Amino acid sequence: MHRTGLRRAGSAPALDPAWLLAKAGMPADDWQRQLLACGDRRLLVCCSRQAGKSTVVAALALHTALFHPGCLVLILAPGLRQAQELHTKLRGIHAAVSADLGAWAGVSRLGAVETVFAQGSRVVALPGNEARVRGFSGPRLVVLDEAARIPDSLYASVRPMLAVSRGRLVAMSTPFGKRGWFWREWETGKEWRKFRIPWNLCPRIEPAFIDNEREALGDAWVEQEYGCSFGSSEGLVYPAFDTCLVRKMPHPLAGEAVGGIDFGWRNPFSAVWGTRDREDLLLLHGERHKTRTPLSAHAQALPRAVRWFADPAGRTEIEELKGAGLRVWPAPNAIRAGIAAVHGRLESGRLQVLADGCPNLVAEAGKYRYDTDGDGEEPLDRDNHALAALRYLITGLDKGRMARVRKPG
Structure with missing residues (x-):
């Protein structure tokens, strides 16, 4: 430990990283205090959303940088924006405590992805890019945020x-x-100190909120996002659907606006839409999902500059939407071929879904299953309205590719 820093700052900040959070007005939860106090070299933390993992790891990174002069701290995340947000949180904690620590803990250089302290330590935030990470050596601390989404290759290079x-x-x-x-390290790794933090260990998450999330998004989603469950996807029609989810727009929208429609009255009318770019990446960012609503109201609410592909059984509805000025085409309606087309985009990475923009689509993907009591080939006809709209969209866009795949020889 840095003796000069200890003498100037007093024993509390040097010996107790939780002091940083307390001084910043964010008293540590019990699990955060335990994590900050442990000295294990390998920590694996499986954590609920909104439980405070970014806050506690920002405090740990700051404490390491302050009390080990001249050290390097790396913050890695799947995307640059995520890494920058954690870096910003670290800077916020530092701003709240710097007056108490004194000049020795000051900042000599500050950037969007790097903080250099007066005593020589550096904190650098990077996206999950193996080539960029390989340029660093000898870090005192490496933080992997949203680690389950960081590629195996990056983990191996760290x-x-x-x-x-x-x-x-x-x-x-x-x-x-x-x-x-x-997941593999969580299940079988022997070198790790492991922390499991489900939502009920966070005093700021109320049971009523979890109940609402469960009703809106389904049990499987809630157990994964809040219950720390590496859930089984057995029986799901789209078991890898979560691989296409993004939390924020990954890039500016550019390309053709496209969408899919599944008609309904008592069952929901469901539409999903987004943009297909020049590389054939389909990014969905909006949906409409309503019951007992006149088609005229849907026609007014749907975005106009979209090329729509709809359930071909709704010929009358398609003509009515056309009469309202929307561009609508009937889509192919071969269910198995359509499911295969959706799988094709999932497996090739040509489908992305903004989770917050398409909550019903996300919820259905966690529920839509095959009939395990039957022959296993036909999905159960429920929890599939937004997914049907997605299927119509993708079969409409990819029908040429589907025809080539089905062509004999």
Whole structure:
């Protein structure tokens, strides 16, 4: 430990990282205090959303940088924006405590992705890009945020850089299915100190909120996002659907506006829409999902500059929407071929869905299942209205590709 820093700042901040959170007006929860106090070199944290994992790891990174002068701290996340947000949280904590610590803890250089302290330590935030990470060596601490979504290749490139420095590796994430290095280490890794933090260990998350999430998004989604469950996807029609979900717009929208429609009255009328770019990446960011609503109201609410593909059984509805000025075409309606087309985009990475923009689509993907009591080939005809709209959209866009795939020989 840095003796000069300890003498100037007093023993509390040097010995107790939770002091940083208390001084910043964010008293640590019990689990956060336990994590900050432990000295294990490998920490694996499976954590509910909104439980405070970004806050606690920002405090840990700041404490490491302050009390180990001249050290390097790396913050890695799947995307640059996520890494920057954690870095911003660290800077906010530092701003709240810097007056108490004194000049020795000041900042000599500040940027969007890097903070350099007066005593020589650096904190650098990076996206999950293996090539960029390989340029660093000897970190005192590496933080992997949303670690379940960080590729195996990046994880493999991080480990060797800790060999000489004997630095710490802290990986924090909500689960992302039974796949990838994070799940494997959670299940079988022997070198890790493991923390499991479901929603009920966070005093700020109320049971009523979880009940509402469960009703809106389904049990499977809630158990993964809030219950720390690496849930089984057995029986789901689209078991890998969560791999296409994004939390924020990954890039500016550019390309053709397209959408799909499944008609309904007592069952929901459901529409999904988004943009297909030049690389054939389909990004869905909006939906409409309503029951007992006149088609004229849907026609007024749907975006106009979209090329729509709709349930071909709704010929009358298609003509009415056309009469209202919308561009609508009947889509192919071969269910098995349509499901295969959706799988094709999922497997090739050509489908992305903004989770907050399409909540009903996300919820249905966690419920739509095959009839395991039957022959296993036909999905149960429920929980599939937004997914039907997605299927119509993709079969409409990809019908040429589907025809080539089905062509004999």
